[in-house]
Amino acid sequence: MSxxxxxxxxxxxxxxxxxxGHLNNASFLTxxxxxxxxxxxxxxxxxxxxxxxxVGVIVADIHIAYRKPVLWGAPIQVGVxxxxxxxxxxIVSQVxxxxxxxxIYAEGEVVLVTFxxxxxxxxxxxxxxxxxxxxxxxxxxxx
Amino acid sequence: MSxxxxxxxxxxxxxxxxxxGHLNNASFLTxxxxxxxxxxxxxxxxxxxxxxxxVGVIVADIHIAYRKPVLWGAPIQVGVxxxxxxxxxxIVSQVxxxxxxxxIYAEGEVVLVTFxxxxxxxxxxxxxxxxxxxxxxxxxxxx
Amino acid sequence: MSxxxxxxxxxxxxxxxxxxGHLNNASFLTxxxxxxxxxxxxxxxxxxxxxxxxVGVIVADIHIAYRKPVLWGAPIQVGVxxxxxxxxxxIVSQVxxxxxxxxIYAEGEVVLVTFxxxxxxxxxxxxxxxxxxxxxxxxxxxx
Amino acid sequence: MSxxxxxxxxxxxxxxxxxxGHLNNASFLTxxxxxxxxxxxxxxxxxxxxxxxxVGVIVADIHIAYRKPVLWGAPIQVGVxxxxxxxxxxIVSQVxxxxxxxxIYAEGEVVLVTFxxxxxxxxxxxxxxxxxxxxxxxxxxxx
Numbered sequence: 001m002s003x004x005x006x007x008x009x010x011x012x013x014x015x016x017x018x019x020x021g022h023l024n025n026a027s028f029l030t031x032x033x034x035x036x037x038x039x040x041x042x043x044x045x046x047x048x049x050x051x052x053x054x055v056g057v058i059v060a061d062i063h064i065a066y067r068k069p070v071l072w073g074a075p076i077q078v079g080v081x082x083x084x085x086x087x088x089x090x091i092v093s094q095v096x097x098x099x100x101x102x103x104i105y106a107e108g109e110v111v112l113v114t115f116x117x118x119x120x121x122x123x124x125x126x127x128x129x130x131x132x133x134x135x136x137x138x139x140x141x142x143x
Numbered sequence: 144m145s146x147x148x149x150x151x152x153x154x155x156x157x158x159x160x161x162x163x164g165h166l167n168n169a170s171f172l173t174x175x176x177x178x179x180x181x182x183x184x185x186x187x188x189x190x191x192x193x194x195x196x197x198v199g200v201i202v203a204d205i206h207i208a209y210r211k212p213v214l215w216g217a218p219i220q221v222g223v224x225x226x227x228x229x230x231x232x233x234i235v236s237q238v239x240x241x242x243x244x245x246x247i248y249a250e251g252e253v254v255l256v257t258f259x260x261x262x263x264x265x266x267x268x269x270x271x272x273x274x275x276x277x278x279x280x281x282x283x284x285x286x
Numbered sequence: 287m288s289x290x291x292x293x294x295x296x297x298x299x300x301x302x303x304x305x306x307g308h309l310n311n312a313s314f315l316t317x318x319x320x321x322x323x324x325x326x327x328x329x330x331x332x333x334x335x336x337x338x339x340x341v342g343v344i345v346a347d348i349h350i351a352y353r354k355p356v357l358w359g360a361p362i363q364v365g366v367x368x369x370x371x372x373x374x375x376x377i378v379s380q381v382x383x384x385x386x387x388x389x390i391y392a393e394g395e396v397v398l399v400t401f402x403x404x405x406x407x408x409x410x411x412x413x414x415x416x417x418x419x420x421x422x423x424x425x426x427x428x429x
Numbered sequence: 430m431s432x433x434x435x436x437x438x439x440x441x442x443x444x445x446x447x448x449x450g451h452l453n454n455a456s457f458l459t460x461x462x463x464x465x466x467x468x469x470x471x472x473x474x475x476x477x478x479x480x481x482x483x484v485g486v487i488v489a490d491i492h493i494a495y496r497k498p499v500l501w502g503a504p505i506q507v508g509v510x511x512x513x514x515x516x517x518x519x520i521v522s523q524v525x526x527x528x529x530x531x532x533i534y535a536e537g538e539v540v541l542v543t544f545x546x547x548x549x550x551x552x553x554x555x556x557x558x559x560x561x562x563x564x565x566x567x568x569x570x571x572x
Contacts, residue, residue, distance in 0.1 A: 026458035172312035334502035359477035
């Protein structure tokens with residue numbers, strides 16, 4: 001379970017568990033989403049005091065592979081890593097892992113597009129975002 | 144924010160927030176529910192390794208009063224207290240509070256009925272439950 | 287199952303069902319909420335093309351009594367009725383019922399407060415709302 | 430919006446809408462899931478009277494591309510098509526579309542693995558399932 005500089009712990013709620021007794025497949029995306037936002041807060045890219053209407057990031061594409069079922073009470077941590085910075089989009093790799101055993105429950109990639117709500121169009125990733133993410137992830141500037 | 148011997152901290156997820164930017168009214172019940180289960184685990188009344196099909200507790204009635212809107216990032220803790228033990232039912236008082244300011248966001252009462260899944264009928268609260276809850280809550284035996 | 291001039295049919299989703307195989311207690315409030323909004327649309331009090339940020343209605347209090355468990359596939363309809371119009375608040379009675387058998391799965395009351403987002407304070411129920419609701423529900427003006 | 434022999438209409442609930450006013454990315458998977466189950470019921474492969482514990486189908490992998498935001502009130506229909514039948518797995522193609530305009534809001538592929546809960550292991554797709562799906566989808570037997 002290496003390769004992630006940021007993990008966010010998450011609690012499996014009874015309300016996340018489906019009729020088969022496991023974390024529901026849709027709930028994994030809720031876990032991904034919450035950890036991504038906490039990652040942006042951690043990097044100083046999003047101030048939770050501001051409205052979510054100002055967050056110019058749109059989810060364009062998600063791939064997720066489910067490896068093992070998650071039970072209520074499992075000590076989950078969700079890894080987040082920006083694996084690619086494009087011009088107007090970025091790829092975020094994510095993993096739902098067991099904080100004790102290190103087991104991987106699910107892993108995936110999320111394509112985010114930076115969006116300007118004022119002009120209602122996609123926009124280049126802001127320079128400040130690019131710098132902070134590159135520094136945090138030790139990414140080279142290849143866009 | 145006194146009167147609770149048990150609090151469970153909970154994270155407000157982006158997925159809990161509705162179009163008006165606040166914790167959705169239904170999500171409060173998800174917070175209540177998760178904290179109730181953690182309360183039962185804390186008292187040794189429910190082993191999360193077992194199936195939820197064995198938990199003989201049915202929600203019969205809920206009253207909740209919403210005091211203040213909850214925003215993403217609020218440091219929530221949910222208080223749980225058994226306030227009355229009947230013969231086949233119990234009343235659990237709950238509060239959604241701010242762990243820092245002590246502000247109350249919502250409070251309510253949940254009526255739980257003990258249920259025997261084998262006979263498919265309500266059943267008296269088991270003696271072991273009664274003793275543990277009375278001891279934890281300093282409740283007198285008035286049923 | 288009389289006493290409601292408005293029913294909204296709702297589909298029980300797999301995602302609404304919890305680990306015990308029933309419609310989750312929190313999901314009932316999601317059913318209540320969706321049917322309330324459809325009721326407001328039906329009465330011409332809310333235009334869904336507008337933002338939900340303009341709907342000046344805040345949920346202040348909910349009481350719900352659970353009568354019978356709801357299974358996936360149950361033909362649900364949710365009844366909505368304004369049972370009392372106050373000055374700055376109204377009480378909405380709701381029921382989750384079986385559209386075929388008429389069985390009541392749950393019933394409750396929701397207290398709504400009219401709210402002015404511009405002044406950030408509660409406000410009297412607009413006259414237009416009052417008239418339309420009184421006409422639809424054959425309510426007398428007793429406030 | 431051709432290529433689907435099965436569509437299931439779904440209602441966008443207020444509870445599905447997130448703080449940015451759109452159908453949340455995780456909720457799309459709830460829409461996919463509900464329509465897949467209705468597809469199985471339609472083909473006679475799942476009897477909703479039975480427990481979901483008997484449905485030996487596990488979600489192994491999902492890819493979803495988000496094309497356009499979905500607003501509350503949008504007339505959604507979800508298309509479901511089995512696009513490939515393997516030995517122990519199948520690929521289901523899905524689309525979230527507008528029933529009026531035909532616009533595609535999201536599309537994706539879901540890999541399902543047939544699972545025997547008694548032996549707790551993956552199992553070949555039952556012959557009865559294979560025949561019914563091939564007939565419904567006009568799929569050739571290529572496994």
